Amino acid sequence: MRSISGADIYGITSEEHSLGRDNITVVKAMIDAGITLIQYREKEKTMLEKYRQCEALRQLTKDAGVIFIINDHVGLAMAMEADGIHVGQDDMPVPVVRQLVGESMIIGLSTHSPAQAAAAVESGADYIGVGPIFTTQTKKDVCDAVGLTYLDHVVTAQKIPFVAIGGIKEHNIDDVRKRGAETIALVTEIVGADNISKQIAMIRRILAG
Structure with missing residues (x-):
C-alpha cells in the first residue's frame, strides 16, 4: 500500500472553480508542477461523467507515479483501480469499505x-482529513470550521498520517505549516x-519557510 506521507500538497479537483478548464x-x-497526491472530488456530475474523467485521470496519474484518490465513490475507486478512496463521516464505515476494496487501497x-x-x-483508516481548518465554500454540505485547535490536537495526540484541509490559502498556509501539518490540501x-x-x-x- 502507498501512503500520503511525504506529500506536501494534496491537490483536489473542483471543476466549477477551475476558470472554465476541465x-x-x-x-x-x-x-507537471510536481504534485504527487491528487483527489478527484466532484459532487454535481453524473456518474458516467465522473467515470469518463477518472478513466483519463487514472492513466495520467499512473503514468506519472502520482497517488490517485477518489472521493466518496467506493465502486468508482474500485473500477479505476485507484490508489485510494476518501470517505466522510456520513459514508460507509471504514471497516466495510476495507472489506470491499481490500488491503492494498488507501x-x-x-x-x-x-x-x-x-x-x-x-476503525483502521490509513489517514485522516483534519478540518475544515478555516471557513470554506468549496463544499456545499461542509460543517463549521474547527480552527487550529483541532489541528494542534491531532499533531500532539495522534500518530496517524493526516491532511489539513478547509479554507487554506496562500495567506494562511504558513500558520497551518507552523502548527505541524506536513500534508496540506488546497x-x-x-x-x-x-x-x-x-x-x-x-x-x-511558503512551505519551505
Whole structure:
C-alpha cells in the first residue's frame, strides 16, 4: 500500500472553480508542477461523467507515479483501480469499505473533532482529513470550521498520517505549516489560479519557510 506521507500538497479537483478548464487539464498542470497526491472530488456530475474523467485521470496519474484518490465513490475507486478512496463521516464505515476494496487501497476519512480522530484510528483508516481548518465554500454540505485547535490536537495526540484541509490559502498556509501539518490540501487556491504552475511554486516557497 502507498501512503500520503511525504506529500506536501494534496491537490483536489473542483471543476466549477477551475476558470472554465476541465479536470483533466487542471490535473495535468498539477502533475507537471510536481504534485504527487491528487483527489478527484466532484459532487454535481453524473456518474458516467465522473467515470469518463477518472478513466483519463487514472492513466495520467499512473503514468506519472502520482497517488490517485477518489472521493466518496467506493465502486468508482474500485473500477479505476485507484490508489485510494476518501470517505466522510456520513459514508460507509471504514471497516466495510476495507472489506470491499481490500488491503492494498488507501482509505482516508474526514474528521472534525478529537473523538472522530480517535474513532478513525480505531476503525483502521490509513489517514485522516483534519478540518475544515478555516471557513470554506468549496463544499456545499461542509460543517463549521474547527480552527487550529483541532489541528494542534491531532499533531500532539495522534500518530496517524493526516491532511489539513478547509479554507487554506496562500495567506494562511504558513500558520497551518507552523502548527505541524506536513500534508496540506488546497482546492480553489490551485485550481482557480491563472497559472497553476506558478501558484504551486509560490505555495512551495511558503512551505519551505
